[in-house]
Amino acid sequence: MNFSEFQNRSRLYVIGALEPEELEEFEKARKKFGKKAEEFITKCYALHEAFALSLRPAKASAAIKDRLMAMVRGKKEA
Amino acid sequence: MGPTKLIASTRRKPKKRVRLAKSRARPLTVAPQLEPGAPSDLDLMRGIQAEDPDALSQLYDRYNGILKALILRVIHNEAEADDLLQEIFMEIWNQAKNFSAQKGKPLGWMVTLARRRAIDGLRKKQAYARAEERLKNETEQQPDAWVHNATEEEIVLSDTRALIRKVIAGLPPPQQQAIDLAFFKGMSQREIAAKTNTPLGTVKTRLELGLKKIYDALKELRDEL
Numbered sequence: 001m002n003f004s005e006f007q008n009r010s011r012l013y014v015i016g017a018l019e020p021e022e023l024e025e026f027e028k029a030r031k032k033f034g035k036k037a038e039e040f041i042t043k044c045y046a047l048h049e050a051f052a053l054s055l056r057p058a059k060a061s062a063a064i065k066d067r068l069m070a071m072v073r074g075k076k077e078a
Numbered sequence: 079m080g081p082t083k084l085i086a087s088t089r090r091k092p093k094k095r096v097r098l099a100k101s102r103a104r105p106l107t108v109a110p111q112l113e114p115g116a117p118s119d120l121d122l123m124r125g126i127q128a129e130d131p132d133a134l135s136q137l138y139d140r141y142n143g144i145l146k147a148l149i150l151r152v153i154h155n156e157a158e159a160d161d162l163l164q165e166i167f168m169e170i171w172n173q174a175k176n177f178s179a180q181k182g183k184p185l186g187w188m189v190t191l192a193r194r195r196a197i198d199g200l201r202k203k204q205a206y207a208r209a210e211e212r213l214k215n216e217t218e219q220q221p222d223a224w225v226h227n228a229t230e231e232e233i234v235l236s237d238t239r240a241l242i243r244k245v246i247a248g249l250p251p252p253q254q255q256a257i258d259l260a261f262f263k264g265m266s267q268r269e270i271a272a273k274t275n276t277p278l279g280t281v282k283t284r285l286e287l288g289l290k291k292i293y294d295a296l297k298e299l300r301d302e303l
Contacts, residue, residue: 011289012267012282017260019267045186046296047289051261052189054242057143058150061160065138068164072131072171 001029007040014044119184126174134171141185142167145192151262152196162199166192197264238299245295253288256281 001009006029012018018026030037112118117125117136125133145166149159170188177187246254252274259265259273267285271278 008286008290011293012260012285015257015261015289016264017267017285042182044293045182045190046300047293048189048193049183049186050242050246050292050296051257052144052148052185052192053239054246055144055147055151058146058159060142060146060163064160064164065135065142068138068167069131069135071164071168072134075171076129076131 001025001032003033003036006030006033006037010037010041010044011047014041014047120179123174123177123179123184126171127177134167137170137184138167141188144185145188148189148192148262149196152193152264153200158199162196166195169195193261193264200264241299242296245292249288249291250284252276253284253291256284257288257292260285 006026009018009022009026009029012022013026030041033040117133119137119140122133122137122140126137142163146159146163149162149166150156153159153162166188169191173191177184181187246257249257255274256270259270260267265273267278267281270276270285271281274281276284
């Protein structure tokens with residue numbers, strides 16, 4: 001696998017779309033390309049942000065934050 | 079069922095571009111703009127790592143809407159989405175020590191975590207059929223509802239978002255559909271092929287081409303900002 005193919009696979013990898021047989025080959029290439037591969041994979045995670053930001057924000061129930069903060073403060077005090 | 083749309087309409091164009099100052103050697107990211115003087119996401123993550131509840135409170139205020147939208151897109155149930163949102167922010171609190179700024183931005187980390195939890199939740203409840211039915215009903219009742227009901231103001235205020243939407247909306251519908259099923263439904267290439275009655279090789283090509291176009295556009299956007 002050359003680096004261009006690895007880049008294509010990386011974008012599939014970060015969204016969890018690689019098939020098991022591709023994953024094995026991908027991991028071998030990942031080791032082969034080392035740091036360059038890790039840096040590229042990190043960049044690909046920007047796709048996650050992009051997909052989330054492409055959605056119109058939804059309003060959460062006001063009670064959720066109250067419950068969350070009560071749990072967090074309770075846990076911290078425990 | 080027609081192709082599920084990943085995203086947005088191109089009907090409304092941003093009235094003007096909001097430019098951000100250039101900075102050097104930042105990783106590829108598309109995080110929204112902050113008010114001047116507001117703590118950065120990284121500041122807030124560090125606060126959470128130091129067990130400061132106020133930091134979590136601020137991070138919640140900043141991103142609950144985005145994360146809930148993501149969860150809703152996966153599970154299509156308002157009450158379940160609220161419960162899951164709470165669990166996800168609790169996990170952010172509990173797992174903050176595992177966040178590393180070297181490996182990416184806080185928003186990317188949170189979105190990855192939220193997506194995983196939402197897809198797990200969907201699978202655990204074995205709700206594929208129900209969710210698909212709901213999605214089908216929603217699509218029939220309100221075509222493109224979530225796509226078109228953003229106001230002009232919201233789009234103008236959210237320039238980055240508008241650009242991302244435009245890029246994704248510019249993809250051919252089969253590429254949008256393949257990415258939508260992979261990202262928001264957690265489907266494998268084989269599952270997508272079966273669902274869409276498309277050869278596996280075609281699904282792979284659609285995913286690769288679509289993701290590359292979005293990635294390249296993000297890179298350009300990053301360079302412009």
